[in-house]
Amino acid sequence: MELFTVLVAGFVCTVVLAFLFALKRNQYWADRGIHQYKPLPFLGDMLPVLLRQKTLGEHLMEMCRAYPDEKVIGFYFFMKPSLVINDLELLEKVLIKDFSHFADRGPQPKDVVHMNLFSTTGNLWRAIRNRFSPMFTTGKLRFMFPQISGLGEDFMNLLRTKREKVDMVDYFGKFATEVIGVTAFGLEGRAMEENSEFRVKAKKIFEPSFSNYVRFVLGPSLMNLLGLPPTNSELLNYFGPAVKNALKYRRENGVVRHDFIQHMVTLQQKGTIEVDKDDVSDEILMMDHVPEMKVEMSDNLMIGQSMGFMVAGFDATALTMGWLCYELAMHPEIQSQARQEVKEVLEKHGNRLDYDTVREMKFLSTCLKENGRLHSALDVNFRMVTKPYKVPDTSAVLERGSFVYIPNLSIHMDPKYYPEPEKFLPDRWIAENDKSSCKYLPFGTGPRMCIAMRFANMEMMCAIAKLLLKFEVSIHPSTKLPPQIEAYSFFTYPRDKLYFNLKKLNA
Numbered sequence: 001m002e003l004f005t006v007l008v009a010g011f012v013c014t015v016v017l018a019f020l021f022a023l024k025r026n027q028y029w030a031d032r033g034i035h036q037y038k039p040l041p042f043l044g045d046m047l048p049v050l051l052r053q054k055t056l057g058e059h060l061m062e063m064c065r066a067y068p069d070e071k072v073i074g075f076y077f078f079m080k081p082s083l084v085i086n087d088l089e090l091l092e093k094v095l096i097k098d099f100s101h102f103a104d105r106g107p108q109p110k111d112v113v114h115m116n117l118f119s120t121t122g123n124l125w126r127a128i129r130n131r132f133s134p135m136f137t138t139g140k141l142r143f144m145f146p147q148i149s150g151l152g153e154d155f156m157n158l159l160r161t162k163r164e165k166v167d168m169v170d171y172f173g174k175f176a177t178e179v180i181g182v183t184a185f186g187l188e189g190r191a192m193e194e195n196s197e198f199r200v201k202a203k204k205i206f207e208p209s210f211s212n213y214v215r216f217v218l219g220p221s222l223m224n225l226l227g228l229p230p231t232n233s234e235l236l237n238y239f240g241p242a243v244k245n246a247l248k249y250r251r252e253n254g255v256v257r258h259d260f261i262q263h264m265v266t267l268q269q270k271g272t273i274e275v276d277k278d279d280v281s282d283e284i285l286m287m288d289h290v291p292e293m294k295v296e297m298s299d300n301l302m303i304g305q306s307m308g309f310m311v312a313g314f315d316a317t318a319l320t321m322g323w324l325c326y327e328l329a330m331h332p333e334i335q336s337q338a339r340q341e342v343k344e345v346l347e348k349h350g351n352r353l354d355y356d357t358v359r360e361m362k363f364l365s366t367c368l369k370e371n372g373r374l375h376s377a378l379d380v381n382f383r384m385v386t387k388p389y390k391v392p393d394t395s396a397v398l399e400r401g402s403f404v405y406i407p408n409l410s411i412h413m414d415p416k417y418y419p420e421p422e423k424f425l426p427d428r429w430i431a432e433n434d435k436s437s438c439k440y441l442p443f444g445t446g447p448r449m450c451i452a453m454r455f456a457n458m459e460m461m462c463a464i465a466k467l468l469l470k471f472e473v474s475i476h477p478s479t480k481l482p483p484q485i486e487a488y489s490f491f492t493y494p495r496d497k498l499y500f501n502l503k504k505l506n507a
């Protein structure tokens with residue numbers, strides 16, 4: 001009985017102490033004179049997200065609206081005190097001017113998958129970014145266009161087979177997976193096939209699910225600590241050999257293509273990436289100058305990059321196209337105007353759809369831009385503090401290893417920057433002169449912004465131009481309107497599927 005009493009007392013004491021600690025933890029920012037929202041013990045500000053009531057982006061927007069004049073707002077990611085940046089000038093410092101203080105996305109496990117550009121940190125990231133940026137020059141993209149366009153044709157053929165109640169996010173997913181499959185894995189004709197294994201595996205990476213969300217919330221370090229695999233090993237076992245085989249095939253057969261795999265083969269032929277002490281591109285990457293280093297261009301590093309392109313690339317692209325399809329279906333007059341422009345540009349150029357003619361489709365590109373504002377694939381972004389930082393004009397000091405959050409949705413929906421922000425108004429971009437790089441963030445900004453933005457825009461313009469020529473898109477009556485965003489998702493997936501009808505046009 002006595003032992004039982006001691007155990008109960010011990011348990012109660014532990015709970016009370018943990019609770020007091022959690023309460024104290026929630027005072028972290030208030031004690032430093034920074035406004036904070038309504039953190040709860042242990043859960044911090046995450047309860048609405050956990051209850052699936054709001055996405056993290058929606059929740060941060062609510063916080064920013066509650067304190068419109070505060071440059072930063074204290075935010076608790078569970079028990080971890082972080083800051084939300086609520087001021088564009090300060091955001092410019094975080095993402096661009098003072099980049100060396102915010103260079104990483106967080107600690108990562110040292111496995112093959114996390115060797116990718118999105119996840120790597122410090123010098124390794126710097127070395128890889130330096131050597132992979134040339135893959136996205138205008139010249140390279142121009143060469144890649146015919147391949148993407150060919151896949152776009154296959155995609156149109158696929159759509160011809162299903163024109164009623166089409167889940168376009170899923171269909172664009174097939175197309176975007178195929179594009180990455182061909183260009184980054186050297187695998188052709190896989191993702192658009194019925195029950196394609198490649199597509200099924202790729203979908204698993206980020207599909208909205210509780211397990212994927214837990215993986216994201218806990219992060220690799222906590223997953224490791226709990227003895228859970230931070231990476232889905234099934235995916236690595238599938239995609240790893242695919243890249244190895246593609247590299248081997250290209251090397252042994254002398255096959256030369258204009259794609260990412262080819263760039264990797266060329267890099268491998270050079271042996272190592274050498275980063276000089278005073279690399280000129282540091283000016284662009286805004287890094288502190290670092291010691292010389294050599295990075296071996298191993299197969300594993302290449303697998304990491306291909307996986308990274310898959311992870312960072314196909315979901316965001318498919319989702320963005322899916323949302324654009326939604327906006328065009330909801331605004332038939334804008335859809336007609338965009339279609340008319342595509343026809344006119346093509347007629348002017350003898351029906352040639354290529355890198356340059358697509359760039360002439362100015363109205364379509366404003367539709368894409370406005371869609372990126374309203375439906376950014378990431379409604380929130382973040383950076384880890386890599387060097388202590390005194391936040392200018394505030395009493396906040398950020399310690400190494402803490403996080404700052406970038407409230408993309410809040411910025412994109414702020415009437416200060418975008419009048420009538422909830423409306424889809426492509427024309428707002430025609431007269432847009434404000435060059436502030438931080439008020440438009442679908443691809444992020446600064447040295448760590450999406451490396452493939454121009455590639456993704458080219459791919460999307462190509463696919464949407466083809467779609468507009470071949471089909472008229474309308475909402476299927478079973479689609480729940482207005483769509484809600486899934487809170488248990490890294491990307492802004494609709495909670496319920498968006499279904500469309502496609503009417504074939506005589507083009």
Ligand code: HEM
Binds near residue numbers: 117308381441445450
């Ligand atoms: C519409 C399509 C896409 C969107 C909206 C998008 C968006 C983003 C965003 C928001 C980031 C983070 C930027 C930051 O933190 O400032 C990012 C990073 C990245 N994206 Fe994209 N992305 C798209 C397509 C692609 C594609 C097709 C690829 C690959 C071919 C790709 C590869 C990457 C990589 C490698 C990074 C990490 C860059 C680094 O940390 O240096 N993305 N993307």
